[in-house]
Amino acid sequence: MTAALPRTLYQKIWDAHVVAMRDDTALIYIDRHLIHEVTSAQAFDGLRAAGRQLRRPDLILAVPDHNLPTTARLDAQGQRLPIDDPASAEQLDALTRNTAEFQVDFIDAVAPEQGIVHVVGPEQGFTLPSTTLVCGDSHTASHGALGALAFGIGTSEVEHVFATQTLLLKPSRTLEVRVEGVLGPGVTPKDVALAIVGKLKASGGQGHVIEYTGRVIREMSIEGRLTVCNMSIEAGARAGLVAPDDVTFAYLKGRPRAPKGAMWDQAVSYWRTLNTDPGAAYDKTVVIDASEIAPLVTWGISPDDSVPITGVVPDPDSFADPARRDAAAKALAYLGLTPGMRMQDIEVDNVFIGSCTNSRIEDLRAAAEVVRGRKVAPSIRQAIVVPGSGLVKRQAEDEGLDGVFRESGFEWREPGCSMCLAMNPDKIPAGERCASTSNRNFVGRQGPGSRTHLLSPAMAAAAAVTGKLTDVRELTS
Amino acid sequence: MKAINRIEGRAYPLGLANVDTDAIISAEYLKKVTRKGMGEGAFATMRRNPDNIFDNPEYAGAPILVAGENFGCGSSREHAAWAILDMGVQAVIAVSFSDIFSGNAFKNGILTIELPQAQIDMLLDAARDGQLAIDLPDQTVTTESGNVAEFGMDPFRKHCLINGLDEIGLTLQMEDAISRHEREIDERMPWLSSRRDAA
Ligand code: SF4
Numbered sequence: 276m277t278a279a280l281p282r283t284l285y286q287k288i289w290d291a292h293v294v295a296m297r298d299d300t301a302l303i304y305i306d307r308h309l310i311h312e313v314t315s316a317q318a319f320d321g322l323r324a325a326g327r328q329l330r331r332p333d334l335i336l337a338v339p340d341h342n343l344p345t346t347a348r349l350d351a352q353g354q355r356l357p358i359d360d361p362a363s364a365e366q367l368d369a370l371t372r373n374t375a376e377f378q379v380d381f382i383d384a385v386a387p388e389q390g391i392v393h394v395v396g397p398e399q400g401f402t403l404p405s406t407t408l409v410c411g412d413s414h415t416a417s418h419g420a421l422g423a424l425a426f427g428i429g430t431s432e433v434e435h436v437f438a439t440q441t442l443l444l445k446p447s448r449t450l451e452v453r454v455e456g457v458l459g460p461g462v463t464p465k466d467v468a469l470a471i472v473g474k475l476k477a478s479g480g481q482g483h484v485i486e487y488t489g490r491v492i493r494e495m496s497i498e499g500r501l502t503v504c505n506m507s508i509e510a511g512a513r514a515g516l517v518a519p520d521d522v523t524f525a526y527l528k529g530r531p532r533a534p535k536g537a538m539w540d541q542a543v544s545y546w547r548t549l550n551t552d553p554g555a556a557y558d559k560t561v562v563i564d565a566s567e568i569a570p571l572v573t574w575g576i577s578p579d580d581s582v583p584i585t586g587v588v589p590d591p592d593s594f595a596d597p598a599r600r601d602a603a604a605k606a607l608a609y610l611g612l613t614p615g616m617r618m619q620d621i622e623v624d625n626v627f628i629g630s631c632t633n634s635r636i637e638d639l640r641a642a643a644e645v646v647r648g649r650k651v652a653p654s655i656r657q658a659i660v661v662p663g664s665g666l667v668k669r670q671a672e673d674e675g676l677d678g679v680f681r682e683s684g685f686e687w688r689e690p691g692c693s694m695c696l697a698m699n700p701d702k703i704p705a706g707e708r709c710a711s712t713s714n715r716n717f718v719g720r721q722g723p724g725s726r727t728h729l730l731s732p733a734m735a736a737a738a739a740v741t742g743k744l745t746d747v748r749e750l751t752s
Numbered sequence: 753m754k755a756i757n758r759i760e761g762r763a764y765p766l767g768l769a770n771v772d773t774d775a776i777i778s779a780e781y782l783k784k785v786t787r788k789g790m791g792e793g794a795f796a797t798m799r800r801n802p803d804n805i806f807d808n809p810e811y812a813g814a815p816i817l818v819a820g821e822n823f824g825c826g827s828s829r830e831h832a833a834w835a836i837l838d839m840g841v842q843a844v845i846a847v848s849f850s851d852i853f854s855g856n857a858f859k860n861g862i863l864t865i866e867l868p869q870a871q872i873d874m875l876l877d878a879a880r881d882g883q884l885a886i887d888l889p890d891q892t893v894t895t896e897s898g899n900v901a902e903f904g905m906d907p908f909r910k911h912c913l914i915n916g917l918d919e920i921g922l923t924l925q926m927e928d929a930i931s932r933h934e935r936e937i938d939e940r941m942p943w944l945s946s947r948r949d950a951a
Binding site: 294295297298300302304306313314316317320325327330333334341342360362363365366369403405406411412413427428429430431432434435438439440441443477478481482511513534538539541542545577598602696697698715717718719720723 | 769770772774775778779780782783784785786787797820821822825826827828829830833848850851852855856859860907908919920923924926929930932933934937941942943944945
């Protein structure tokens with residue numbers, strides 16, 4: 276027998292899931308399927324209309340997140356409060372009905388485990404290394420932090436997975452993003468994510484699956500890796516992966532839906548084989564020096580439009596590419612910014628700490644550290660903290676973080692997608708500016724006419740207490 | 753799914769790069785639980801501009817849309833494909849597409865065609881004064897003045913689009929292979945099956 280060719284982590288997971296090949300397209304088996312209320316209703320409808328069965332209800336986990344208001348869900352008597360927006364209520368009801376009809380594991384809006392799908396999956400141990408995991412949501416790449424090949428799919432694909440537990444896919448190219456060195460003070464996984472997206476640009480990862488490697492990634496917690504993998508899609512990549520290691524196993528052990536006992540040991544010994552073999556070739560490698568990453572903030576309407584907080588709003592004329600020049604001019608007009616303006620002079624009206632990018636316990640700790648003993652600036656119209664899940668919320672409360680936020684003037688909300696996208700009551704009014712820990716600063720993303728600056732939780736906290744974009748290092752050092 | 757052979761008519765000369773799915777259909781339209789009626793919400797932000805091409809009667813009902821690079825980037829919402837289909841667009845021609853959008857488009861029977869920028873520029877010019885004709889079997893786009901752009905196409909997608917084949921039905925024909933794979937996983941990675949884990 277000849278020695279096996281060296282393979283990348285991506286190739287190993289891919290090879291283990293090929294059910295059949297049809298020309299250059301593979302039928303790939305899907306191990307885990309997360310669903311939420313926005314992209315599943317039409318898929319269940321399609322299934323019903325075609326008289327098809329749900330092949331593996333046991334491999335699905337459903338949780339509502341996008342539409343849920345983040346205000347109290349129960350009244351003083353413990354009765355469920357109604358949802359005002361009839362369209363939201365209808366989507367949420369449809370999820371409840373469909374999961375009951377098809378017998379799918381469902382975390383209800385008022386369950387203590389409810390939260391954003393991409394926070395809940397890892398937290399429940401539903402997301403596991405070496406699995407293929409899909410969800411009708413583009414930030415599914417997050418789950419790659421645990422060594423799962425995870426990607427967003429559309430509703431037709433959700434229906435395809437429902438009926439067949441497979442997807443038709445073409446192999447992706449591989450892109451290694453190696454982050455070497457050590458992060459400076461005040462520089463967080465979010466800054467790493469923004470730096471990577473800024474370097475690759477919004478379409479630089481197209482057709483690729485990214486594997487994040489290097490000392491910075493190895494030394495990062497699962498929470499941090501989730502933040503980095505979460506933004507893979509902002510560089511156009513279908514998925515982002517980190518090879519599972521002891522950090523991963525320690526995180527997963529004992530989680531409710533993770534394997535237990537002898538099964539756990541068997542799983543870990545398999546997971547240990549999942550890394551890129553020495554000598555395996557990536558199609559492309561990009562190296563980033565951690566010492567060159569500063570706390571970043573976006574100035575435009577694409578997540579790749581970022582500059583160090585110490586920088587200035589770029590001059591559109593400074594871009595050589597005419598398309599980029601036009602886009603920058605459009606972005607500045609939309610955001611009401613002038614070239615050369617210091618980022619730190621930009622005043623914000625709102626602060627949002629939350630979303631599947633930055634709503635886990637470490638994010639809340641980092642933000643609380645900055646606001647502790649400080650007050651939200653009086654010019655801020657609204658500052659909210661939205662924990663990524665009920666379990667994150669409870670842990671933060673056990674640590675007293677809710678008190679820290681409340682005393683400083685932040686609102687402490689129920690878990691959900693909240694201000695990340697304008698689908699629930701948490702919206703930014705037209706013309707107002709928001710310092711946001713989410714992942715997208717697109718036109719109208721936080722509400723029609725809303726202006727978004729993406730940044731880390733610590734930086735968002737700093738903006739809340741000063742009323743403008745602020746270098747968090749000046750508050751903490 | 754409707755079979756596609758030849759698509760002929762006016763084309764919206766959009767031309768822009770990085771048209772994200774938020775721009776195609778904004779979040780407020782994501783709350784529907786059916787696919788119909790999404791066209792009304794398509795390109796809502798651009799439509800606020802009174803001179804937009806989508807409300808220009810000259811292009812009303814155009815079955816083709818021409819755009820720049822990275823069309824359909826951003827959120828994975830399939831509503832973008834439904835909105836485009838519901839507007840009556842059957843083909844989008846662009847320099848490149850986001851992976852998720854082109855997948856969604858295909859699954860809904862929308863033809864996506866990639867052409868280099870120079871050809872896109874030529875088609876944009878032609879689309880402003882006349883019709884375009886797409887011939888899927890021949891893999892060509894022809895302008896009224898007779899300019900022809902040839903495009904590449906995945907043979908499987910082409911076959912499905914021409915025959916109006918539904919993907920799920922095709923995959924269900926592979927039932928044996930899927931079941932075999934499941935038995936193999938149960939054997940080698942028993943922890944993956946929650947049925948077994950629960951037992
Ligand atoms: S938090 Fe934002 S990005 Fe994440 S799943 Fe919700 S809407 Fe999508």
